[in-house]
Amino acid sequence: MVQSKKQKYLFLAFCLLPTFLVFCIFTVYPMLGGIYYSFFDWSGTSSVKEFIGLDNYQRIFHDAVIPKAILNDYFFVFIKLIGIMLLALFFAVALTQLKIKEAPFYRIVFFFPNIMSVVVIGILWQFIYDPNIGVVNGVLRSIGLEEWARPWLGDMTWALPSVAIPAIWAGIGLFMLLLMGGITNIPKSLYEAAHIDGASEWQQFWKITVPLIWPQIKTSIIYIVITSLNGSFVLVQVMTSGGPGMATEVMGSYLYQKAFEDFQFGYGAAIGVLILVISLVTVVVLQFILKKEKVEY
């Protein structure tokens, strides 16, 4: 190749520098800034920004809301993992292997919630749970289970699961597509051979399908966990703002309320650092649990 060194470096700089610059300004700096702010007592106006060391972190340990919020975060993680993985896996297998003629219809429809805004999803489900005109109570009343009807999102016990259901509802489509991608790439001959050897469909599922789409399953699990820990507060904030009481409070919604509603930016930043630590630790542990040799036939 006839190419001067100068030209090569110029091109490399063109490719990398502008992107890296905006990445540093809008992603790296805010992250480091978040850690930095967590050591200050700060109401947002620069005159009263006081360095207080680890006081915010001490306060976190004594804040009764924090353990509750962490517990709720993990409740979302587990219920989403189970709900999404079971349904997405079932739908993915059904739509790829059971020769259903109208499969494209289901594939398209199941992805609808993934293209909708969390705000729209939250508002729609608020109506579904509405005590008076909501569908859930309407159905319960019409089948004679009057006493089960309740203000779902205002109920201390039922609010949390009630918010988790739309979270599952909104998540299925994406992971179904991901798993379908894995299943379509499995060679048909494996199933034919297994069929000849007399393996039942259930055995085929466990011995062929699951091991061969393990990378996709693993990606899905990690992705669900990360997005849930880092993002389930959006739905919470839209649907209940953490209420009733603290029944549905999660770390993210608590951060938002502390920082942008109570103007305790230092404390909010410390909560943000805690979210970071929790999600990193969770991912590392998860990687360890999911470690399994890649299977190739």
Add this chain to the structure above:
Amino acid sequence: MKNVKSLSGIAVRIPLLLWSFMVIFPLIWMFIGALKTNAEIFTSPWSLPATLNFKNFVVAWTDYNIGRAFLNSLFVTFLGTVLTLAFSIPTAYALERLRFKGNEILLNTYLASMMIPSVLGWIPLFFLLLKFNLLDNLWALSLVYAVSHIPFTIFILISFMGNVPKELEEAAAIDGMSPFGILFKIVTPLIVSGIVTSSILNAIAFWNEYFMALILLQADSKNTLGIAMDLLKTSAQYESAWGVLFAGLSIAVIPVIIFYSIFQRHIVKGMTEGAIK
């Protein structure tokens, strides 16, 4: 034997149909609610409207600022998507094809940043934009959106660039084409399907984004659809203007559904062939 087959066919379809119903029902309810008057919604929440009533759409669009928010969302979605590509294509190319010191580290930095909870950065981001007088600025919001999706887009584009034959680039270089020419005239046209896939997903995410807009925008005239919906919900609660609220939600959802129906093949294709393995 045949009976057993058709029986299991029905058994499998029951959950599929049930879930389809669960997905479609809220949407249908929303569209129907948008065409009803408030009185109709209260007296018979599940019935069809007596007459088709498009007034709710007009009221939502003009009186509740949805029209303005619609245009703002269109603006940030378009600008954000274009900026994401402008930043991601050259970097993805350099990371995939050019050899330089720190290649691996840079790639891993971008990928690792996808794991970081963005909520951690929102407080400093807010004050950064405040300092440069960029709060309430749709251009700045588009840029923030774009940067937040650079790692994901690089990730997708790299996997598509890996399939471009190296010989094409070598031949072009021998013919005296500059590296800029090779990137924009040879490689970019060959990864169109990766560009389309990532841009569809980016555009949908930007159109639907709510929280960063909530923090970084303040004036009513700058609101995007997510915030406008939230405000509409609050005032609908006071005024019991449910029909208008449903109309507002429909205005936010219909464009994405149309957009998705046109491009859904690309999403499925990108998901199953290239990107995530």
